Amino acid sequence: MSDEREKYKNVAYYPGCALEGTGHAYNKSTKAIGKALDLGLEEVKNWNCCGAMEVKNIDPKLQTYLSSRVMSIASNEMDHDVVMAPCNGCYHNLKKAEYELENDQEAVEVVDQISNKAGHETYKAGEIETIHALDWIKKAVGEEELEKKIKGGLKGLKVANYYGCMYTRPRNIYPEKDQGEGSESTLKPHYMDDLLAVAGADNVEFPLKTACCGGAHTLSDSDTSTKLVLNILMAAEASGAEVIATECPTCHTGLEMHQIRAEKMFGKKTNVKIVYFTQLLGMALGLSKRKVGLQENISDSYALMKEKGIA
Amino acid sequence: MPIHEKSLIRPENIKTHDELVIDGIDVSGHWSTFIESRVISDYNEALQEEISALPGGENIHRCFQCGSCTNSCTVNALNSEFNPRHWIYLIRLGMEEELLRDKDILWQCVSCNKCTYACPRDVAPEGVMKAASHWLELKGHTPKSPSTLFDTVFTDQVMETGLIEESRTIRGFFGLTNQSLTQGWLIEMVKRMIRHLPIEMLMKMGLATILRPKTKNWDAARDAMREYTAEQHALHAKALKLDQVTPKENN
Numbered sequence: 209m210s211d212e213r214e215k216y217k218n219v220a221y222y223p224g225c226a227l228e229g230t231g232h233a234y235n236k237s238t239k240a241i242g243k244a245l246d247l248g249l250e251e252v253k254n255w256n257c258c259g260a261m262e263v264k265n266i267d268p269k270l271q272t273y274l275s276s277r278v279m280s281i282a283s284n285e286m287d288h289d290v291v292m293a294p295c296n297g298c299y300h301n302l303k304k305a306e307y308e309l310e311n312d313q314e315a316v317e318v319v320d321q322i323s324n325k326a327g328h329e330t331y332k333a334g335e336i337e338t339i340h341a342l343d344w345i346k347k348a349v350g351e352e353e354l355e356k357k358i359k360g361g362l363k364g365l366k367v368a369n370y371y372g373c374m375y376t377r378p379r380n381i382y383p384e385k386d387q388g389e390g391s392e393s394t395l396k397p398h399y400m401d402d403l404l405a406v407a408g409a410d411n412v413e414f415p416l417k418t419a420c421c422g423g424a425h426t427l428s429d430s431d432t433s434t435k436l437v438l439n440i441l442m443a444a445e446a447s448g449a450e451v452i453a454t455e456c457p458t459c460h461t462g463l464e465m466h467q468i469r470a471e472k473m474f475g476k477k478t479n480v481k482i483v484y485f486t487q488l489l490g491m492a493l494g495l496s497k498r499k500v501g502l503q504e505n506i507s508d509s510y511a512l513m514k515e516k517g518i519a
Numbered sequence: 520m521p522i523h524e525k526s527l528i529r530p531e532n533i534k535t536h537d538e539l540v541i542d543g544i545d546v547s548g549h550w551s552t553f554i555e556s557r558v559i560s561d562y563n564e565a566l567q568e569e570i571s572a573l574p575g576g577e578n579i580h581r582c583f584q585c586g587s588c589t590n591s592c593t594v595n596a597l598n599s600e601f602n603p604r605h606w607i608y609l610i611r612l613g614m615e616e617e618l619l620r621d622k623d624i625l626w627q628c629v630s631c632n633k634c635t636y637a638c639p640r641d642v643a644p645e646g647v648m649k650a651a652s653h654w655l656e657l658k659g660h661t662p663k664s665p666s667t668l669f670d671t672v673f674t675d676q677v678m679e680t681g682l683i684e685e686s687r688t689i690r691g692f693f694g695l696t697n698q699s700l701t702q703g704w705l706i707e708m709v710k711r712m713i714r715h716l717p718i719e720m721l722m723k724m725g726l727a728t729i730l731r732p733k734t735k736n737w738d739a740a741r742d743a744m745r746e747y748t749a750e751q752h753a754l755h756a757k758a759l760k761l762d763q764v765t766p767k768e769n770n
Contacts, residue, residue: 225683228732232720256681256734261630262673265649265666267751268574270744274677277740318747325743327736377632378643394636420593420631427692428665429627435597436629465708472704503715506708510715 216348218248220282220291224298231457233501237486258301269318275305280331294341296456300374302338307381309333342399359494361408368414368449369400372459407492412447423458437466441478453485464506481509491519562613572758575646588634588644626652626664681734
């Protein structure tokens with residue numbers, strides 16, 4: 209068990225483009241909890257964009273190449289066995305590339321051809337394991353150890369855990385999920401629930417854990433995205449949640465942006481706050497609100513946390 | 520009613536007669552509603568082949584019309600006209616005219632992958648939606664959708680620099696689609712965003728728009744990807760017969 213834990217204590221870290229921009233608070237709080245839990249994060253050197261949804265739409269194999277380059281550097285140039293990506297999009301794409309390179313000979317050839325021309329080693333399936341920030345805390349620390357390090361905790365804060373689309377779908381790129389006890393579920397994910405429960409949150413029964421926020425069309429079909437986000441916000445409020453905990457910069461920014469848009473365009477005001485799960489976990493570990501970048505969120509949860517006496 | 524007969528009961532195909540007697544039997548009024556008979560002769564026999572030649576459409580032939588995709592669809596819940604099962608059926612049969620009725624909403628798939636999750640035949644309907652949207656654009660049935668424009672701006676930037684600098688992507692997309700950067704909700708969001716943002720973060724974001732961050736030694740990767748993309752575009756054009764000029768036009 210401890211060997212298994214050791215494997216995840218020092219991992220390659222792939223923040224991705226969003227965490228350098230709108231998702232900076234996610235980046236900050238992820239690094240902060242890593243430090244507080246004595247975990248090592250070594251940023252992937254000279255990384256590139258994973259291709260996101262957009263490059264996949266133009267050509268799926270280009271996206272496979274872009275993601276494979278990140279894994280190639282982490283594995284071949286930095287000698288890591290594990291790469292951690294906190295962004296659902298990056299995580300999904302690295303996993304998808306892994307699946308394609310395992311199962312599609314054509315993809316293998318295209319990636320090899322571009323990698324050779326680009327002048328770096330071709331990534332081969334199985335060289336590295338991609339994990340999400342949730343897996344990271346689960347595997348490197350675990351609930352038992354985490355509980356010992358909680359200082360102050362979340363004091364019964366009512367939380368709706370929102371996982372989004374890309375963390376669980378499609379199922380074929382996540383062969384380690386749905387494998388019985390201890391593994392993550394694709395239908396009703398619970399890793400975030402588990403960690404925040406240990407941190408002292410009161411998780412509400414939230415039916416839209418894996419609903420879509422419309423992130424793919426947040427700017428190209430904004431009304432659709434606003435309607436989808438409004439569903440999520442209203443369902444969270446109806447479930448009694450004070451905050452929605454997120455694990456993806458696109459979902460997070462989408463919820464924040466369309467909460468404002470729903471108010472301005474449709475006259476529908478919701479009060480539920482939107483917070484990264486890493487920010488909640490950080491505050492439960494005794495880090496200050498500033499240390500986890502709480503004031504950097506568009507959704508202003510500062511007063512709520514103060515009132516609750518959290519961090 | 521089976522989904523493929525949907526077109527039969529469109530209002531224009533429904534006939535009632537105020538006074539009609541056939542062979543001495545009174546068939547007047549609502550109780551004797553007729554459906555206009557019709558003959559379909561304009562099948563596009565290449566439709567399935569063409570769409571399956573585009574990325575994402577490869578597995579469309581596997582569909583056995585169970586309807587799990589539409590049943591689980593995020594967009595269908597907002598607009599019942601958005602019906603992946605129906606479109607897959609039309610494509611497989613070659614009913615191009617029927618498909619074109621929905622050409623302006625087909626691109627609205629949000630890629631949540633609920634359909635692909637639910638599909639028992641590994642059709643990957645999300646991919647089919649992308650392939651069909653691209654088919655509509657390549658064939659000139661629709662202009663490039665806002666989604667495709669966004670994908671293009673984004674992909675160009677990744678190919679050029681290896682990275683995405685969000686404000687550049689947003690400015691590029693809004694410029695291309697003639698959207699204002701001073702819409703009320705957008706201003707409100709930026710106001711709330713910068714309210715508590717630390718000065719160093721603002722400086723960093725400001726500098727990024729000027730300095731344009733780039734992955735180092737990216738040029739070779741850029742060129743290799745451009746080359747690959749050009750090859751693929753040529754293949755797609757060939758599969759859709761966009762490269763052929765008919766002899767008649769040639770003369």
